[in-house]
Amino acid sequence: MPHVAFVPLTGLRVGTDEVRELGMTLPGLKTRVGALTELPALGLLTLAGMTPETWTSSYHPAADWDESLVEEVFETEPALVAISALTASIDEAYRISAAFRARKTAVVIGGLHATVCAEEAAQHADAVVVGDGESVWHDVLADIERKSLRRIYRGTGPFDLAQAPLPRFDLLGERAPARWTLQTERGCPFACDFCGASRLLGPFREKPIERIRAELVEINRYSQRPWLELADDNTFAGGRDVDELLTTLGDSGARYFTEVDWRIGERPDVLQRLAESGCVQVLIGVESLEFRYPGMGAKQGQTERMMDAIRAIQEAGVVVNGCFIVGADGETDASLDHLTRFILESPLAEVQITLQTPFPGTGLFERLKHRGRLLADRGWSHYTLFDVTYHPKPLTVEQLESGFRRVLASVFAKPEVERRSALRKDIWRRHSTS
Numbered sequence: 061m062p063h064v065a066f067v068p069l070t071g072l073r074v075g076t077d078e079v080r081e082l083g084m085t086l087p088g089l090k091t092r093v094g095a096l097t098e099l100p101a102l103g104l105l106t107l108a109g110m111t112p113e114t115w116t117s118s119y120h121p122a123a124d125w126d127e128s129l130v131e132e133v134f135e136t137e138p139a140l141v142a143i144s145a146l147t148a149s150i151d152e153a154y155r156i157s158a159a160f161r162a163r164k165t166a167v168v169i170g171g172l173h174a175t176v177c178a179e180e181a182a183q184h185a186d187a188v189v190v191g192d193g194e195s196v197w198h199d200v201l202a203d204i205e206r207k208s209l210r211r212i213y214r215g216t217g218p219f220d221l222a223q224a225p226l227p228r229f230d231l232l233g234e235r236a237p238a239r240w241t242l243q244t245e246r247g248c249p250f251a252c253d254f255c256g257a258s259r260l261l262g263p264f265r266e267k268p269i270e271r272i273r274a275e276l277v278e279i280n281r282y283s284q285r286p287w288l289e290l291a292d293d294n295t296f297a298g299g300r301d302v303d304e305l306l307t308t309l310g311d312s313g314a315r316y317f318t319e320v321d322w323r324i325g326e327r328p329d330v331l332q333r334l335a336e337s338g339c340v341q342v343l344i345g346v347e348s349l350e351f352r353y354p355g356m357g358a359k360q361g362q363t364e365r366m367m368d369a370i371r372a373i374q375e376a377g378v379v380v381n382g383c384f385i386v387g388a389d390g391e392t393d394a395s396l397d398h399l400t401r402f403i404l405e406s407p408l409a410e411v412q413i414t415l416q417t418p419f420p421g422t423g424l425f426e427r428l429k430h431r432g433r434l435l436a437d438r439g440w441s442h443y444t445l446f447d448v449t450y451h452p453k454p455l456t457v458e459q460l461e462s463g464f465r466r467v468l469a470s471v472f473a474k475p476e477v478e479r480r481s482a483l484r485k486d487i488w489r490r491h492s493t494s
């Protein structure tokens with residue numbers, strides 16, 4: 061039987077030494093990075109779920125380039141190695157791919173970066189999957205069996221989530237992951253200028269509730285009370301029956317994290333049942349206090365109204381992790397100080413701060429590239445969310461780097477981390493006793 065080895069590049073990366081050192085000493089960041097690194101790679105596990113029974117499969121997550129991992133995979137005698145990577149890890153993916161190709165093993169690369177930069181990826185792999193992997197996976201396998209792999213596979217349309225197969229969680233092995241992953245929708249109805257989710261994942265689609273139920277039943281086979289990270293970009297942003305979704309999640313006994321936009325704080329239909337359904341935390345993009353990104357649509361709101369919505373979500377027993385982007389045009393030392401004060405005085409019980417990053421395929425990338433503002437000496441491995449990759453305005457690169465570190469050091473200082481931790485416990489305690 062032919063064998064396919066799935067190799068996701070996992071985890072976050074930081075290119076700048078100073079930020080990496082800061083990250084290792086800031087407890088909030090360290091915990092989050094650890095959690096993300098361990099998340100099962102849903103895309104590849106889903107492809108494994110639709111791989112015909114005439115193939116065998118194995119799963120080998122890679123946090124970094126690792127010779128021993130290459131040996132481990134090679135021992136499975138794969139006819140095909142399927143690699144997925146994001147922009148920051150794509151160079152490592154290419155290096156791993158080269159190691160297999162040197163051993164005459166075919167490699168296919170997919171994921172968001174390969175979707176946008178297909179010609180680049182095709183120089184490093186035998187084949188590239190553009191867009192939804194499910195749409196072309198059977199073609200890839202049939203072609204490798206015929207020894208006639210094409211360079212690029214592009215689906216003829218978005219994959220119908222009603223046909224979504226069950227992910228092969230059994231490939232994770234003996235050790236249950238700390239968090240499971242489940243997707244209830246793909247894409248996002250908005251088109252924020254800096255975000256790839258809305259453009260690269262195809263049109264916004266919701267997975268039918270029966271498929272979600274089936275995946276939860278599968279996860280419950282391994283854990284009766286699992287922690288879930290929904291692999292959604294904006295849960296509840298579509299037109300689905302919210303009550304049905306919340307009931308389904310609640311019935312599974314799961315506790316879950318997801319990403320939403322602040323407007324759920326103004327929706328009693330969501331708020332009333334959110335915590336009961338097992339939701340413990342939502343990530344909300346507040347984005348920049350200084351710059352209005354094109355494409356944010358109805359997500360663009362007055363800051364005070366957003367904060368009221370965030371208060372309402374937390375009063376309903378769900379912690380809000382407010383996400384901020386640093387480095388948009390107009391950012392200055394004064395605006396960074398303002399951002400720091402704003403966060404410290406805000407009701408937010410958790411915070412995430414990243415540097416504006418022009419990922420390929422986004423409007424932001426095109427704008428900065430067109431104006432010659434991308435830093436030529438900072439390749440894809442710097443597209444981490446923690447490294448400056450363009451000429452900011454009016455700050456210099458060095459000023460933005462040091463300003464970013466200053467914000468991180470203040471917001472993630474020990475007393476602040478402890479204060480937000482106490483706030484989170486209070487939010488959850490109040491809800492569990494209400």
Ligand code: SF4
Pocket residue numbers: 248249250251252255256257258293294321345356359
């Ligand atoms: S709302 Fe979030 S997921 Fe949707 S386009 Fe904007 S940043 Fe991306």
